[in-house]
Amino acid sequence: MEGRGRPGGRREILLRLARTGGVYVPAFYDVSYRADGQIDQVVATEPGVPDRVEKHTVMDLDAWPYPKQPLVPLAESVHERMSVEIFRGCTRGCRFCQAGMITRPVRERSISGIGAMVEQGLAATGFEEVGLLSLSSADHTEIADITKGLADRYEGTQTGLSLPSTRVDAFNIDLANELTRNGRRSGLTFAPEGGSERIRKVINKMVTEEDLIKTVAAAYGAGWRQVKLYFMCGLPTETDEDVLQIAELAKRVIETGREVSGRRDIRCTVSIGGFVPKPHTPFQWAAQLSAADTDARLAKLREAIRSDKRYGSSIGFRYHDGEPGIVEGLLSRGDRRVGAVVEAVWRDGGRFDGWSEHFSYERWMRCAATEFAKNGLDVDWFTTRERDEDEVLPWDHVDSGLDKTWLWDDWQDALSEREVDDCRWTPCFECGVCPSMGTTIETGPTGKKLLPLTVVNGPAL
Ligand code: SF4
Known part of the structure; x- marks a missing residue:
């Protein structure tokens, strides 16, 4: 029934999405390989589809206060709380952290925007705990006012507040103390x-x-x-x-x-x-x-x-044992040839591999050996092999804004044990994101000192 009522059908929709330049449709890219197994090139196969797919960045988080009504599971979940994202991006520059690298630059939600999301989210869900999330929540320029304002607001109620695992910094203890004014100080x-x-x-x-x-x-x-x-x-x-x-x-x-x-x-x-x-x-x-x-x-x-x-x-x-990490590594840096291994594992009965009782390293290695034998590769080639500067990487055509030369220089700095500061507080070190994506760092403080909220069990602020 392809195309009924929709000229061009699924393919046409995908093509239009791919032509926006911000949606990656792998079917419209052709990958060729060299004799040594490395990628030779990745090229778009359809007219109007760009060779590189660009990430898009929301700059004003207050204009996007989502999710407004998060689903509440009927069953007890591991993190039984409402999450409010207080900022996006992180420029601390931890070299292992993909989330920090690909979500640059830092964009903060305002203190009043956060207050409104917490209030509305609690009313919509009935949760009794709110997590103030981000890649490094204590780095929000107004975090002290946010935690104090929310602690005042919910003092004496059933609502608990939490920050996720934090950087090693005594200031974070003050924040945690504030959030647990009435609560138990466990871990x-x-x-x-x-x-x-x-x-x-x-x-x-x-x-x-x-x-x-x-x-x-x-x-x-x-x-x-x-x-x-x-x-x-x-x-x-x-x-x-x-x-x-x-x-x-x-x-x-x-x-x-x-x-x-x-x-x-x-x-x-x-x-x-x-x-x-x-x-x-x-x-x-x-x-x-x-x-x-x-x-x-x-x-x-x-x-x-x-x-x-x-x-x-x-x-x-x-x-964690080393073996699951190798499968993770294969999936992390594999190219489309690893797709055949994933399918083979599934055909062989692999299900719910993220659960240790279902995980079979032997099955993954057996299926990988069979599939990779077709092109002369092996699991080590994808995992324990160091890459050269000029190797075409399987994700080079997905543009996160980071300059590949800057990434390589940062890799060399890592090998020389050289640290790089956070560009929120030092001059830009030219990772490439802001000029290539037309973005800037968006941080406070806004100057507002208290959340525009009333104390639940007390006088108005
Ligand atoms: S371009 Fe400069 S200011 Fe922007 S994220 Fe990179 S280092 Fe920071």
Whole structure:
């Protein structure tokens, strides 16, 4: 019935969308390969379809206060709360972070826009918790006023407020304290990401060990009992020593916590994920660590934590095996030839692979071996292989605004352990996004000091 009532049918719709320049329709692009397996070129096959697809950017978030009426699941969900996005983009420049890279520049929602979304969203959903989300919520220029305003507004009600895992910064403890004025202070989460000072320079996570210790001291001192720390294993240039530093950090965290709180029942949980290089980041050229090496490194870390008599029993350790990370890596940086592997896995019975009880590494590797045998490639070629500067990457024709030369230079800076500042507070370092997309950084402060809301159980503000 193709085309009935719609001249040209589905194909015509796709073609018109592709011609806008902002919608990627893979069927209208042809990929050719070189004898060594690398991509030779990707070209548009239809007239009027551009060779590169551009991302589009909403500049005024207040004009788009969505979702207004989020669906409320009947079943209990993991994050049972309403989410309000307080800004988009992040220019801190963490080199592993695809979300930060592809959503530049920073665009803040105003304090009054946030207040209205919280109020209307709670009325529409009945949720009892609101999460103030973004890629790094404490970086909103008016976050102190937002948290105070909302805490005042909902004081004495059933409505709880939360910020997601935050940067390592004592200021964030003040924010968390404000949001839990009446509530229980159970756990706080921070993401130093790398165990050693050296590896944090490589990934551009500008956090010193002293920052972390000061931050956890403020947290335990304010009555928080549990601190969770997120790290990654398998980062570029990483050695066993970098990862073993995580154990030393965790021990110092417990030691500090016991000192400032005067208690022995405080805890620190270390949670570690395997690093998977992502497209559109400076690490898109990096080699991923093999599953066996990841597991071996994490086993050494577990041993270093468990064997510690003074602090070991106060430190929790959560980690992911290396094998699922390799499948993630294959999907992350694969090209359309990996599509055949995905289909083969599905035909072989693969379902719900994100659940560990259904995940079969053996099936993925078997199907990949069969499919890749047709073109002389293997899983390592897609995952543990470092790419050269001039290689055509499978996503080069999807334009996130980032200049590829800037990304390469940032990759070289990573290898030289050179950090790059946040362009919100320093001059533009020319990543390419603003001039190529016609955008600018949109931050406050707006000068408004209180949310234009009334206190639910009290006098009007
Ligand atoms: S172009 Fe400059 S100001 Fe804009 S996001 Fe990139 S570094 Fe920041």
